[in-house]
Amino acid sequence: MKTDLDHRELDEIRKKRPSKYRGLNQDEISLGLAESDFEMPVEVKQAMIDAIMNGEYHYQFDGLPGFLEAAKEKLWRFNNLRVGEDEIMPIAGGMNGIWLASRCLVRPGEKVIAITPNYPPIIEMPRTVSQAEVVETMARGNFHMDLEAIEAAITERTRMISICNPNNPSGAVYSREELGGLAELATRHDLYAFSDELYENLTYDGRRHLSLASLPGMKERTVTVFAFTKIYGMSGLRIGYLVGPKEIVKGMKEENSRVFIQPSTIDQIAGSVALAKCDYYVESLKAHLEKVRNHITGKLNEVPMINMSPPEGAFFAFPDLSPLFQDDENAVVYIRQKAKIQVSGGKGFGKGGERHIRISFCSPWEIVTEATARICRALWARASSITSHEESSPKA
Amino acid sequence: MKTDLDHRELDEIRKKRPSKYRGLNQDEISLGLAESDFEMPVEVKQAMIDAIMNGEYHYQFDGLPGFLEAAKEKLWRFNNLRVGEDEIMPIAGGMNGIWLASRCLVRPGEKVIAITPNYPPIIEMPRTVSQAEVVETMARGNFHMDLEAIEAAITERTRMISICNPNNPSGAVYSREELGGLAELATRHDLYAFSDELYENLTYDGRRHLSLASLPGMKERTVTVFAFTKIYGMSGLRIGYLVGPKEIVKGMKEENSRVFIQPSTIDQIAGSVALAKCDYYVESLKAHLEKVRNHITGKLNEVPMINMSPPEGAFFAFPDLSPLFQDDENAVVYIRQKAKIQVSGGKGFGKGGERHIRISFCSPWEIVTEATARICRALWARASSITSHEESSPKA
Numbered sequence: 005m006k007t008d009l010d011h012r013e014l015d016e017i018r019k020k021r022p023s024k025y026r027g028l029n030q031d032e033i034s035l036g037l038a039e040s041d042f043e044m045p046v047e048v049k050q051a052m053i054d055a056i057m058n059g060e061y062h063y064q065f066d067g068l069p070g071f072l073e074a075a076k077e078k079l080w081r082f083n084n085l086r087v088g089e090d091e092i093m094p095i096a097g098g099m100n101g102i103w104l105a106s107r108c109l110v111r112p113g114e115k116v117i118a119i120t121p122n123y124p125p126i127i128e129m130p131r132t133v134s135q136a137e138v139v140e141t142m143a144r145g146n147f148h149m150d151l152e153a154i155e156a157a158i159t160e161r162t163r164m165i166s167i168c169n170p171n172n173p174s175g176a177v178y179s180r181e182e183l184g185g186l187a188e189l190a191t192r193h194d195l196y197a198f199s200d201e202l203y204e205n206l207t208y209d210g211r212r213h214l215s216l217a218s219l220p221g222m223k224e225r226t227v228t229v230f231a232f233t234k235i236y237g238m239s240g241l242r243i244g245y246l247v248g249p250k251e252i253v254k255g256m257k258e259e260n261s262r263v264f265i266q267p268s269t270i271d272q273i274a275g276s277v278a279l280a281k282c283d284y285y286v287e288s289l290k291a292h293l294e295k296v297r298n299h300i301t302g303k304l305n306e307v308p309m310i311n312m313s314p315p316e317g318a319f320f321a322f323p324d325l326s327p328l329f330q331d332d333e334n335a336v337v338y339i340r341q342k343a344k345i346q347v348s349g350g351k352g353f354g355k356g357g358e359r360h361i362r363i364s365f366c367s368p369w370e371i372v373t374e375a376t377a378r379i380c381r382a383l384w385a386r387a388s389s390i391t392s393h394e395e396s397s398p399k400a
Numbered sequence: 401m402k403t404d405l406d407h408r409e410l411d412e413i414r415k416k417r418p419s420k421y422r423g424l425n426q427d428e429i430s431l432g433l434a435e436s437d438f439e440m441p442v443e444v445k446q447a448m449i450d451a452i453m454n455g456e457y458h459y460q461f462d463g464l465p466g467f468l469e470a471a472k473e474k475l476w477r478f479n480n481l482r483v484g485e486d487e488i489m490p491i492a493g494g495m496n497g498i499w500l501a502s503r504c505l506v507r508p509g510e511k512v513i514a515i516t517p518n519y520p521p522i523i524e525m526p527r528t529v530s531q532a533e534v535v536e537t538m539a540r541g542n543f544h545m546d547l548e549a550i551e552a553a554i555t556e557r558t559r560m561i562s563i564c565n566p567n568n569p570s571g572a573v574y575s576r577e578e579l580g581g582l583a584e585l586a587t588r589h590d591l592y593a594f595s596d597e598l599y600e601n602l603t604y605d606g607r608r609h610l611s612l613a614s615l616p617g618m619k620e621r622t623v624t625v626f627a628f629t630k631i632y633g634m635s636g637l638r639i640g641y642l643v644g645p646k647e648i649v650k651g652m653k654e655e656n657s658r659v660f661i662q663p664s665t666i667d668q669i670a671g672s673v674a675l676a677k678c679d680y681y682v683e684s685l686k687a688h689l690e691k692v693r694n695h696i697t698g699k700l701n702e703v704p705m706i707n708m709s710p711p712e713g714a715f716f717a718f719p720d721l722s723p724l725f726q727d728d729e730n731a732v733v734y735i736r737q738k739a740k741i742q743v744s745g746g747k748g749f750g751k752g753g754e755r756h757i758r759i760s761f762c763s764p765w766e767i768v769t770e771a772t773a774r775i776c777r778a779l780w781a782r783a784s785s786i787t788s789h790e791e792s793s794p795k796a
């Protein structure tokens with residue numbers, strides 16, 4: 005395996021990913037935005053090209069039948085969920101599903117419990133879109149659910165509990181036990197559940213992803229968003245799917261048809277092939293990312309005062325930098341200046357994210373190892389300066 | 401030119417357009433949904449394929465620069481509008497623009513004046529999306545604006561006037577004089593204007609399309625939606641652009657980013673080439689559609705009791721069938737049964753649309769001439785039965 009960074013490859017990645025590299029200089033690497041540095045599977049490319057040549061890009065008001073078929077088949081095979089035509093809909097990416105849930109499941113004044121840290125739009129959108137109140141319930145130290153804290157947060161006004169599993173940013177993969185505990189709470193208090201399962205394919209150390217909706221009694225009260233363009237290296241395509249109770253899905257279909265009629269037909273064709281024919285691509289990506297995860301975790305844990313468990317899933321490292329920085333934004337700026345690497349601050353991910361940074365590592369080995377080396381070098385320097393400062397301080 | 405319908409061609413069109421042909425039998429032709437039967441330009445296909453091969457399908461949060469450039473250049477060249485980066489945004493098709501305008505320009509309780517007949521979502525969405533009140537102001541007999549009626553409808557609560565130009569369903573292409581009159585009203589009463597100019601390229605008899613926003617004083621109060629996928633035979637792609645005052649466009653960009661981040665990158669690539677390189681396609685389409693228009697108008701006017709001016713633009717014939725039918729839905733059902741042709745009822749297009757039907761004629765010559773012949777044969781039969789009924793009626 006090559007260990008030197010091929011800068012031509014990085015230049016190519018940079019050029020094709022203007023949003024991930026927005027505002028960055030030529031010598032900087034982005035491990036900020038959650039966007040894959042890899043390209044989409046060749047089968048997907050070929051299917052899109054065939055559709056373009058064959059004139060298969062006209063209206064599909066009810067969703068492309070082949071896309072819905074592929075999604076339903078995958079839901080049964082992978083998620084143990086059997087869904088009917090009226091319980092599924094194509095969406096224009098994960099954000100569209102979060103928006104729909106925020107709009108259709110909660111009303112002004114109702115309360116949503118978001119288990120944090122969590123993907124920022126999941127925390128923010130019930131408030132901005134539906135004037136609901138969002139209560140952040142912090143995960144335990146290992147980023148797993150604190151069921152007692154969740155139950156304590158439930159009041160008469162609580163309508164929904166929102167999770168992201170595997171978790172962005174922490175990588176936590178929820179176990180059958182904790183999902184069962186959550187299901188019990190949701191059922192007993194008659195709540196909706198919202199589950200963002202974008203990273204479902206990326207679970208490490210032999211863990212298996214479990215869909216909340218597949219637990220007894222949960223299908224009729226859970227809306228699950230399955231977005232997958234980030235996994236298949238096709239982030240600019242706007243396609244995914246959502247599963248939920250049929251009366252809810254009916255309203256959501258009406259909402260989307262008002263806003264933009266339907267997701268792009270060509271993107272639905274791409275999605276159908278990704279779901280039906282590209283398991284090999286995901287397996288190979290997962291094997292690569294597990295190696296990357298091991299490398300980053302090892303290197304970060306060598307830095308004095310940093311102690312991080314390996315992320316269980318997804319493609320983020322989320323170390324606690326509180327021994328080194330007062331504030332996560334300071335850490336982001338410091339790493340950008342010293343290491344020339346863009347990472348994300350943890351505060352935006354809600355309670356429990358403060359003083360963490362998120363390192364998005366869906367990149368080729370050479371790029372991610374160079375970036376890790378640069379980040380760790382900068383953090384070592386920071387740790388040394390703190391130690392020497394403490395040593396030279398009269399109070400130390 | 402062939403005059404016999406090539407049924408293999410019709411079968412192909414039917415197969416590729418599931419929404420246009422939804423629920424129709426094998427022997428039926430759809431002139432219902434406003435969807436082109438033609439395929440997209442080869443330059444667009446090639447650009448999409450190149451982008452797929454080259455990995456140019458990742459996030460473009462701020463819009464694909466090439467798309468925005470092509471749109472701005474076309475706005476200057478064709479619409480006499482010079483706009484800055486902050487006055488334009490990509491949208492996921494025309495519906496998305498109508499939704500944004502309904503959401504961002506009016507508030508609950510405010511009034512919108514829609515000049516009718518008009519595209520149904522333009523009439524309905526201010527109410528469904530923003531709980532605004534919509535006042536339908538009927539065009540004069542020739543489908544042109546009744547400025548006195550518009551002024552009479554303006555009250556303290558009026559916030560916006562909405563037009564579709566060239567008009568769907570009537571084909572009316574508004575003149576400089578009437579647009580000037582509307583601009584004067586909007587300025588004097590300090591109103592927003594909403595202008596849907598989807599069919600801007602399709603104006604007949606040498607007419608030139610004039611953008612409302614290009615009139616003095618209008619750019620700062622007009623939101624214009626330019627959707628074009630219907631024109632370029634690529635309806636399932638979700639791309640278009642919107643132009644408006646910068647503070648309004650800023651809010652609209654935030655709305656869209658919450659709902660689905662951005663229109664598909666691949667669709668933006670398609671759009672950039674359609675706008676920059678395919679004027680020849682539009683010219684050729686327009687020449688074809690003008691011939692079709694002449695044919696349909698001539699044939700319909702031969703039917704007893706039908707009297708229709710040739711549509712000035714767009715691709716719809718909108719005859720008044722009130723001498724033949726009590727209700728437009730009766731007419732639609734009758735034509736479906738007798739002629740095996742799907743057309744649309746006029747009532748949904750608002751005041752002035754009742755007892756009309758809309759015939760969407762963006763189809764090959766053979767298909768549209770056969771469909772016209774079938775429609776006219778059915779209408780002749782209807783007219784004859786009414787005449788003979790009147791003759792045999794004691795009161796006649």
